[in-house]
Amino acid sequence: MMIQRIGVLALAMAALVAAQDKVTVPLSDPSQPATLKINQVTGSITITAGKAGEVVVESGSRATSRKEKEPVAAAGMHRIDAGRGGMDVTEEHNVVTVQTGRFGLGGNTVIQAPANTSLQVKTVNGGHIEVTGMSGEIDADIVNGAILLKNVSGAVVAHSVNGSVTVTLEKIAADKPMSFTTLNGKIDVTLPADTKARLRLKSDRGAIYSDFDVKLEQDASKPTVEEGRGTEGKYRIRIDKSVYGAINGGGPEYRFESMNGNIVIRKK
Amino acid sequence: MMCGWAKEQIAASWMYTSGSGELEPGDQAKLRHHLAECAECAEEMAQLTGMWERLADLPAPEPGLGLQLRWEATLESLGGAPGGKRRTPEAWRFSLAALWPQRPVWQAGIALACLVVGLAVGGRWQGSAKSEIAALREEVANTKEMVALSLLREQSPSERLRGVDYSARMPRIEPEVVTALIRAVNQDTSVNVRLAAIDALSRASGQPQVRRSLEQALDRQESPTVQAALIGYLVETRDQQALGALRQFSKRPDLEATIRERAGRATQQLTEFK
Numbered sequence: 001m002m003i004q005r006i007g008v009l010a011l012a013m014a015a016l017v018a019a020q021d022k023v024t025v026p027l028s029d030p031s032q033p034a035t036l037k038i039n040q041v042t043g044s045i046t047i048t049a050g051k052a053g054e055v056v057v058e059s060g061s062r063a064t065s066r067k068e069k070e071p072v073a074a075a076g077m078h079r080i081d082a083g084r085g086g087m088d089v090t091e092e093h094n095v096v097t098v099q100t101g102r103f104g105l106g107g108n109t110v111i112q113a114p115a116n117t118s119l120q121v122k123t124v125n126g127g128h129i130e131v132t133g134m135s136g137e138i139d140a141d142i143v144n145g146a147i148l149l150k151n152v153s154g155a156v157v158a159h160s161v162n163g164s165v166t167v168t169l170e171k172i173a174a175d176k177p178m179s180f181t182t183l184n185g186k187i188d189v190t191l192p193a194d195t196k197a198r199l200r201l202k203s204d205r206g207a208i209y210s211d212f213d214v215k216l217e218q219d220a221s222k223p224t225v226e227e228g229r230g231t232e233g234k235y236r237i238r239i240d241k242s243v244y245g246a247i248n249g250g251g252p253e254y255r256f257e258s259m260n261g262n263i264v265i266r267k268k
Numbered sequence: 269m270m271c272g273w274a275k276e277q278i279a280a281s282w283m284y285t286s287g288s289g290e291l292e293p294g295d296q297a298k299l300r301h302h303l304a305e306c307a308e309c310a311e312e313m314a315q316l317t318g319m320w321e322r323l324a325d326l327p328a329p330e331p332g333l334g335l336q337l338r339w340e341a342t343l344e345s346l347g348g349a350p351g352g353k354r355r356t357p358e359a360w361r362f363s364l365a366a367l368w369p370q371r372p373v374w375q376a377g378i379a380l381a382c383l384v385v386g387l388a389v390g391g392r393w394q395g396s397a398k399s400e401i402a403a404l405r406e407e408v409a410n411t412k413e414m415v416a417l418s419l420l421r422e423q424s425p426s427e428r429l430r431g432v433d434y435s436a437r438m439p440r441i442e443p444e445v446v447t448a449l450i451r452a453v454n455q456d457t458s459v460n461v462r463l464a465a466i467d468a469l470s471r472a473s474g475q476p477q478v479r480r481s482l483e484q485a486l487d488r489q490e491s492p493t494v495q496a497a498l499i500g501y502l503v504e505t506r507d508q509q510a511l512g513a514l515r516q517f518s519k520r521p522d523l524e525a526t527i528r529e530r531a532g533r534a535t536q537q538l539t540e541f542k
Contacts, residue, residue: 155426159459177429179460
């Protein structure tokens with residue numbers, strides 16, 4: 001069993017500490033897809049597709065990113081402790097677990113991982129989760145912030161409490177269910193035109209728009225379909241409760257749920 | 269005593285006189301002697317004789333013209349083309365009759381054997397087919413249950429969602445799946461899986477323990493999204509027992525304003541259902 005554990009607590013090289021912590025972790029088996037897990041309390045997480053076989057993690061604590069003022073007494077000196085940065089990256093059987101910031105509370109973290117890496121990303125406060133160009137499964141969860149997934153492929157499960165969920169899917173993994181939910185935000189998802197799915201739509205206080213031809217299932221909730229085209233040339237479906245509809249003949253279930261926001265499902 | 273015997277013999281005697289019955293010569297003389305002595309039996313004999321004679325006088329019904337035409341047409345169709353080599357019905361009858369044993373004992377034996385074989389085969393086939401179908405159904409249900417349970421334990425939230433979806437499509441949610449779904453509502457790391465599990469469990473709302481479990485789950489939830497979904501579920505069940513859980517939940521100090529407002533509205537709605 002190969003375990004690589006890299007703890008970076010910069011004790012020397014004070015010049016580096018003032019900037020960011022950066023770690024490159026090689027995967028145990030570069031030929032196999034990896035899983036990346038990151039769970040932090042504060043700060044944004046940005047993940048992009050990088051080189052195969054390695055994961056690069058950069059963490060700049062929120063404190064250092066705001067450029068703490070140096071006390072007058074320290075004028076002309078350089079800092080030799082780790083500041084509020086620091087991170088802990090563990091790799092075991094292609095599963096990379098990242099803890100950043102002091103006590104694992106996190107900071108603004110930037111990660112590059114092989115494109116087919118599956119992601120399990122969680123953060124609570126201050127910022128956003130942004131993922132670009134990844135093609136594994138994505139599980140993104142944030143409390144106070146937005147989720148932005150750009151040009152991703154595969155299957156997405158995303159949830160924000162007080163933020164929007166915006167996703168552009170290039171390709172989808174057939175027969176895998178997806179879920180996009182938020183309490184106080186809007187959902188905007190772009191799917192490939194040939195996506196086959198059964199949509200479960202629910203917005204308590206918002207409206208739902210789509211330019212897909214959604215075949216609504218006959219249900220007790222009886223949604224009202226507005227005649228004609230509304231704004232942005234989109235078809236409008238106004239509903240009270242959750243309702244099911246199929247696109248391109250139906251397929252795995254995709255859940256779209258927002259309590260207080262609009263839902264837009266776009267055709268690419 | 270003699271009369272009983274004589275009455276039995278009267279019918280036999282009539283059969284005999286009409287040429288189709290059998291009567292021992294001794295019995296015939298004995299019957300005639302008894303009829304001469306016993307007025308009752310003589311009268312019965314006379315009555316029966318009269319009836320038989322009247323029956324014999326009834327005119328035989330003449331076949332209608334239609335019947336004759338149909339009969340001729342049937343004969344024609346069976347006869348086939350003139351000069352054809354088709355075997356006549358008589359020939360068929362002959363060959364089949366040759367195969368059939370003449371002795372009644374054998375005939376009865378064959379009939380009995382057919383009956384026994386039929387009952388045995390039919391019974392076994394029906395029984396085994398029924399039990400096979402039942403076993404197959406149970407096997408499919410067990411497999412589905414196993415698949416749902418194993419998917420719910422998967423690392424990937426998408427796979428766990430698939431497990432929830434799978435269990436929601438089962439015709440009946442088995443108790444083990446219900447337990448797994450309740451566990452998912454309480455413990456799953458993904459809010460989306462929790463939401464899907466609540467939806468799947470709404471199909472099992474008829475079970476009071478499911479409603480109680482989800483009431484208890486409300487107080488444990490930290491995610492406002494899941495809290496909102498559970499409140500929605502409790503209102504839909506219209507279960508008055510949920511009022512206590514909702515009132516207690518509303519007192520929690522860490523609630524988001526929208527959730528507190530929603531819990532208040534739900535309490536009001538449930539009270540109105542009373």
